[in-house]
Amino acid sequence: MMSTFDNLNNWREEFLIQASPSDLENFPFVVLGNNIDVDGGNSRVVCPNMVCIETSAEEGVNVEEVFQCIAKDALKSGEEEDITIK
Numbered sequence: 106m107m108s109t110f111d112n113l114n115n116w117r118e119e120f121l122i123q124a125s126p127s128d129l130e131n132f133p134f135v136v137l138g139n140n141i142d143v144d145g146g147n148s149r150v151v152c153p154n155m156v157c158i159e160t161s162a163e164e165g166v167n168v169e170e171v172f173q174c175i176a177k178d179a180l181k182s183g184e185e186e187d188i189t190i191k
Contacts, residue, residue, distance in 0.1 A: 133178040
């Protein structure tokens with residue numbers, strides 16, 4: 106739905122306010138475009154400034170890839186941060 110897509114930035118901003126991550130500008134987000142099996146992807150609207158992975162939970166398309174992408178981003182951002190153990 107286009108209204109859902111239009112609200113992505115609002116939801117992102119609200120999440121950042123609530124979560125208060127240390128690096129607001131580089132906090133990773135992944136947009137999941139679910140139900141690509143419904144109309145063959147003909148009604149897709151892709152967000153230009155976020156990672157977008159099209160999935161189908163029903164058919165198992167790209168579900169595992171989503172979790173791998175999130176894990177890789179988390180590991181990458183963890184390597185870049187200075188970690189101090191007290």
